[in-house]
Amino acid sequence: MTGHRGAQAIEQPNLKQKAARFFGQWGVFFRGFVEHPRMVGSIIPSSRFTIEKMLAPVDWANCKLFVEYGPGVGTFCQPVLDRLPRDGALIVIDTNPLYIDYLKQHYRDSRFHAVLGSAADVEDIVAAHGHEHADYVLSGLPFSTLPEGVGPAIADATYRVIRPGGAFLVYQFSAKARSYMARNFERIDNGFEALNVPPCQLFWGWKEPKT
Numbered sequence: 001m002t003g004h005r006g007a008q009a010i011e012q013p014n015l016k017q018k019a020a021r022f023f024g025q026w027g028v029f030f031r032g033f034v035e036h037p038r039m040v041g042s043i044i045p046s047s048r049f050t051i052e053k054m055l056a057p058v059d060w061a062n063c064k065l066f067v068e069y070g071p072g073v074g075t076f077c078q079p080v081l082d083r084l085p086r087d088g089a090l091i092v093i094d095t096n097p098l099y100i101d102y103l104k105q106h107y108r109d110s111r112f113h114a115v116l117g118s119a120a121d122v123e124d125i126v127a128a129h130g131h132e133h134a135d136y137v138l139s140g141l142p143f144s145t146l147p148e149g150v151g152p153a154i155a156d157a158t159y160r161v162i163r164p165g166g167a168f169l170v171y172q173f174s175a176k177a178r179s180y181m182a183r184n185f186e187r188i189d190n191g192f193e194a195l196n197v198p199p200c201q202l203f204w205g206w207k208e209p210k211t
């Protein structure tokens with residue numbers, strides 16, 4: 001019993017350590033925002049309510065490759081890894097080296113791959129990791145403040161890289177991304193999460209399965 005409690009004391013971080021980790025992560029995110037406000041687009045990471053709602057429709061049993069654009073400091077990474085099958089993979093792509101370095105230091109899971117690059121190059125990145133398609137792609141990109149033409153190019157490349165039956169999951173403060181998704185995705189489901197700072201819109205763009 002004593003031994004068991006002792007082991008728990010080693011594994012469980014205390015309140016001070018938890019606080020240091022939280023503010024450390026928040027501090028890295030905030031620094032990224034200060035340095036590149038238009039590319040980061042938000043001052044506070046997504047809430048757990050947004051994460052739960054966004055990931056709810058994913059068919060995890062049939063997910064071998066999950067891709068995330070704009071992971072920042074990894075708000076979605078652990079929740080995705082917790083749901084992903086043992087033989088699945090998570091590729092996260094971000095243009096900010098500060099975030100990619102942080103993620104590489106904090107995630108040791110062999111299914112996790114952090115790539116410094118642009119979401120516009122998702123097809124090359126997926127192929128370089130030995131996959132033909134992604135099952136799901138999640139985006140936290142600030143579509144409304146990205147440079148001209150980048151948003152539509154990313155949405156088009158995403159449609160091409162997703163397998164039939166898969167989906168593009170997007171959370172955003174404006175509906176800009178939806179208009180880019182509508183160019184290709186056959187069905188778009190809409191949602192809203194008020195318990196987020198600021199409240200955000202959620203979209204699930206579905207690529208029709210082959211008949």
Ligand SMILES: C[S@@+](CC[C@H](N)C(=O)[O-])C[C@H]1O[C@@H](n2cnc3c(N)ncnc32)[C@H](O)[C@@H]1O
Binds near residue numbers: 042071072
């Ligand atoms: C709003 S933050 C996302 C925060 C995080 N996913 C969350 O839920 O808290 C947007 C992120 O998109 C990244 N980003 C911006 N343009 C990008 C692009 N073309 N390709 C990949 N990442 C990009 C930024 O560096 C930033 O990390």
